Amino acid sequence: MNIGTVAERANLPPKTIRYYEDIELVKPARLENGYRSYTEVDMHRLRFLQRARSLGFTIEECRLLLSLYKDENRASADVKAIALGKIKEIDRKIAELRSLRATLSNLAIHCHGDDRPDCPIIDELASGETFK
């Protein structure tokens, strides 16, 4: 398969696939004309990467997952630990965003939002004190 075909099937831009080759995540063969040639196994890895990336795993985590993937003797516990770690991370991010949201909406509520120059949002950003 050429890169365009796998790109479509894996739902990844060709540029990204070339980049994944650059960082040695996928190693396609080459045809006589220099074109990359992908097998079904490569295809699998790319789809795996696409899924894992879209689930928020970093490239390095993907590398690890791929090595567990190809290791027939991996313990499922190892994989589960990675997934659970990721969930914790997501929880932290959500909490952070919520507190951020709370602060901002507090600011917005206190801002009359008309054409007067007086603006509590600006005032607060300048003073560093949060509305209660």
Add this chain to the structure above:
Amino acid sequence: MNIGTVAERANLPPKTIRYYEDIELVKPARLENGYRSYTEVDMHRLRFLQRARSLGFTIEECRLLLSLYKDENRASADVKAIALGKIKEIDRKIAELRSLRATLSNLAIHCHGDDRPDCPIIDELASGETFK
């Protein structure tokens, strides 16, 4: 004030403050010895930046907010609109993270997590089918 002092007072690393100068957000004077010299006004801007960045505003948004800040004739509506836009953005991010979290925890639940090589997480990443 030297950079170290403002760094501490604004709660920003000196490196970041120099970077902000590079991108022309803050323009400190220079002493004879070449050291950067910050006024209280610079200090204010840096604190403003620190707050706004930690609230998730991009550098360009900060630039905009700073220009509204120094514009005594700004309309508070303009600032409010920026804040409300940011809140929407945060809501989108939270929703995305939640769906991501749901998928991952679904995967983790189905994984027995012992030392057997069989692992539904890996299987799912490979197949692209989500557990229900």
Add this chain to the structure above:
DNA sequence: TATTGACCTTCCAGCAGGTGGAACCTCTAT
């Protein structure tokens, strides 16, 4: 057969928003 257009190749640069390090200068206290 010539040519068009889609596809492929490489390489280089850039995005955000900094961070790390090297090599050097300057100030202050002992």
Add this chain to the structure above:
DNA sequence: ATAGAGGTTCCACCTGCTGGAAGGTCAATA
């Protein structure tokens, strides 16, 4: 005098791609 804590510049690197230029290749059509 010297050590150590600050300051300076510059350049490279981080993540995860993405855009573009300059060119080679392939399949179909006029």
